Amino acid sequence: MSDSGDHSEPNSATSSDSPTPPLQSTAHFYDDATVRIIVEHTVFAVHKSLLKKFSKYFDTMFTGQWREAQALGIKPEVSQKQPVHAIAVSDVTTGALEQSVEAIEDSNVPADAEKVEAIERPDVTVAPLLNEIFLEDLDGEHFESFLDIIYEFNVNLITLNVSKLLGILFTSEYLLADRIFNATKFALRAIKKDWRNIAEFVRGLHGYKEPLAPCLASIRSECVEFFRNAMQYEDRCIRVLHFAESYHYPELLTDEFKEKWPRKPFLDLSFQNLSIELQHRLLMKLTECTCGKAEPKGHAATCPRNPTS
Structure with missing residues (x-):
């Protein structure tokens, strides 16, 4: 067999081998965001206070109680006093979601360490200083639908298709967002x-x-x-x-x-x-x-x- 051809090793530094940077979300990338969440190939620039309001998962993460945060020496965040608009999810027994706009501010009171257990989540990577958070087990489209619910003013889960509802159900259970989880579960049971x-x-x-x-x-x-x-x-x-x-x-x-x-x-x-x-x-x-x-x-x-x- 002839060796006359070019058998040189490909250059590992070429652009084709470099990882593709995540794309900015077209729906949830806010100029006044306080945290970036990367899910699959999409980066969302959103507000910590809003995530904490609806998700125990993020609330625990941002108070520095997770072992990942402790290992990195991340201190519990202090209040930024930045109001953010959100919707309030009503009691699911009513069979509907009442939309109301409310101002949300981060609390000045430090989290009670005795009430929040340190949780080991190997599927989450917290970057230093909490500038970026990588969620590896979630779907980017489903996470965007989850953000739609907490950011949009006119969300009616009953009108969403089954596939989207399943995605919101899984995402809200993963993120310990109980109110959204219960409302979505109610919407699916209604079908x-x-x-x-x-x-x-x-x-x-x-x-x-x-x-x-x-x-x-x-x-x-x-x-x-x-x-x-x-x-x-x-x-x-x-x-x-x-x-x-x-x-x-x-x-x-x-x-x-x-x-x-x-x-x-x-x-x-x-x-x-x-x-x-x-x-x-x-x-x-x-x-x-x-x-x-x-x-x-x-x-x-x-x-x-x-x-x-």
Whole structure:
């Protein structure tokens, strides 16, 4: 083999190898911001006082109680006396979010160290002097939706689509933003699962890492229950199996539901969308005797081996 070609090592200092700097958020990058939050490839310039108001996660972080902050020698922040506008999330039992504008100021009173435990969060990197905070386990689009709620004046969670609500639910649980979490949970519960929206739920859940966070795991369980009930109807069974294969619901593919499979699955249009293996399992059911007759004749009318069935 000829060595005449150029086999020199690529220059590690070239621009193509350098990390891509995060992009400024077009929705939440304020001139008077007091902290920068970097999520995925987006940097948000926002206000500490506002984050602390709605999130115990940030409240604990900014009071210097986390081990990451202590290890870096970061002192609890002092009040900046800078008013910021926010919305107040109403009691979720009312079924709606009341929007009201209120002025928020950082407190002059230091945090009580006995009431705030030092929490170890290896997935958070706090830069020196708290100029920037990197959140590695959150989605940039979902974090932006979370900020929309605490910054915008006219937010009605009921009008948001399922995917966005799931993102806000996960983000608010992660950030310990209880009021937003409860309001979002209420909005999702208000959406009755049916064949018009079940695809939105399973597709929305499919994008999260396993094991799912508790809030998402409970919604997945509700989807499983919906599919279990749908399996009672022969004309919906193949559709359920298609969802189960496409979005990883293995509990719906077990032999537990074998007796509920349709006698002629190939008549369903969704049959062709199933894997070859599952198609084979469904077709093999056609040859199984369900009435206990060993002889070729005399099978029950409902038995697949009855030639008239």
